[in-house]
Amino acid sequence: MLAQAACAQPPTVQLQELTWTELRARIDAGSTTVIIPIGGTEQSGPYIALGKHNARAAALAERIARALGNALVAPVVTYVPEGSIAPPSGHMRFPGTISVPDAAFEQVLASAAESLAAHGFRHVVLLGDHGGYQRDLRRVVDRLNQHWAGSPKRAFAPPAYYAASSTGYAALLRRHGYRDDEIGSHAALADTSLQLAVAPSMVRADTLRHASAPGAADGVYGGDPRRATAALGQLGVDLIVAQTVEAIRKDVAGH
Numbered sequence: 055m056l057a058q059a060a061c062a063q064p065p066t067v068q069l070q071e072l073t074w075t076e077l078r079a080r081i082d083a084g085s086t087t088v089i090i091p092i093g094g095t096e097q098s099g100p101y102i103a104l105g106k107h108n109a110r111a112a113a114l115a116e117r118i119a120r121a122l123g124n125a126l127v128a129p130v131v132t133y134v135p136e137g138s139i140a141p142p143s144g145h146m147r148f149p150g151t152i153s154v155p156d157a158a159f160e161q162v163l164a165s166a167a168e169s170l171a172a173h174g175f176r177h178v179v180l181l182g183d184h185g186g187y188q189r190d191l192r193r194v195v196d197r198l199n200q201h202w203a204g205s206p207k208r209a210f211a212p213p214a215y216y217a218a219s220s221t222g223y224a225a226l227l228r229r230h231g232y233r234d235d236e237i238g239s240h241a242a243l244a245d246t247s248l249q250l251a252v253a254p255s256m257v258r259a260d261t262l263r264h265a266s267a268p269g270a271a272d273g274v275y276g277g278d279p280r281r282a283t284a285a286l287g288q289l290g291v292d293l294i295v296a297q298t299v300e301a302i303r304k305d306v307a308g309h
Contacts, residue, residue: 067119069126080126081174087125087306088175090166091115092182092191094134097148099241099274101265102249103256104150108132111183113252114215114294118181121299125179128170135159135187144186148273156190163194171207177306180211181298188216208309214301215294219248222297223290230286238277241268244290246279251287 069077069088093108112130119125136153137144145151167178178198180191191211198209223244224237236243249257262282268274 064120067116067125067127069128072126077126077173085124085126086175087119087122087177087179087302088128088170089115089119089125089179089181090128090131090163090170092131092134092163092180092184092187094136094184094187095132095150095152096136096145096184097151097241097273098245098249099268099272099279101258101262101268101279102241102246105132106245106249106253106256107183109253109256110248111181114183114291114298115181117291117295118298118302121295122302125302126175128166131162131166133159133162134182134184135190137186145273156187159187160190160194163191164198167194167198167209171202176206176208177309178207178209179302179305180209181215182211183216183219185216185220188213208306210302210305212298212301212305215298218294218297219290222293223248226289226293227286230289232281232286235276236278236281238275238279240273240275242274242277242279243282243286244277246282247284247287248290249287250282250284251291254284257282 091111093111095104097104098106108130115127119127133152133154135156136151137146139146139153146153163180170178180195182188182191195209195211202208227237227244232243238244246257262280267278
């Protein structure tokens with residue numbers, strides 16, 4: 055029975071769980087798209103753990119890769135630009151946030167993409183879960199595609215991923231009767247609901263349930279997380295996955 059259950063499990067899409075020979079076989083069999091999920095280690099208020107973006111990027115990339123059917127997922131990039139270190143700015147004003155310079159971040163992404171392309175991947179997809187470095191992703195993709203011109207290799211950073219997780223998800227929540235002063239832009243109802251859907255252990259739900267409304271001084275911006283639920287978060291997950299899969303398929307077909 056155990057052997058049958060093991061055989062019934064779908065094959066992993068996580069690159070780091072494969073041996074090099076298994077990876078080579080998967081690429082040879084047609085898995086020529088690789089997703090590089092990009093998170094970040096930053097404060098998300100008193101009720102969401104610091105690794106929010108890392109867990110979310112990993113979970114969403116897994117779902118997107120499985121929906122695509124021919125994609126694998128590289129390890130999450132967890133060190134990203136988060137503002138000035140000295141003097142601290144942005145999320146760096148809160149303990150636990152880790153920031154790196156834009157140039158270093160972009161070089162890591164470019165080198166990772168080049169490495170993966172050297173092993174046979176034709177399409178490298180950068181999916182960034184945080185708004186602050188979206189321009190960095192576009193710069194990296196532009197440079198890679200200039201370097202790869204004339205080859206079958208191509209890099210993408212589909213705007214649909216972040217658009218769906220931010221403005222798209224906010225619009226969906228409004229249609230379900232939630233107000234902008236609940237939805238928020240960071241660590242509020244939208245953010246917390248998504249986290250409850252993909253990594254509930256990272257949300258301090260019991261504490262949040264009895265809390266007063268948090269604000270900017272707590273690291274919560276523009277909203278109120280107290281009515282967040284995993285069911286609301288799943289609506290966002292479904293939206294993000296569907297729109298990102300569609301965007302990647304269009305990008306690859308256009309190439």
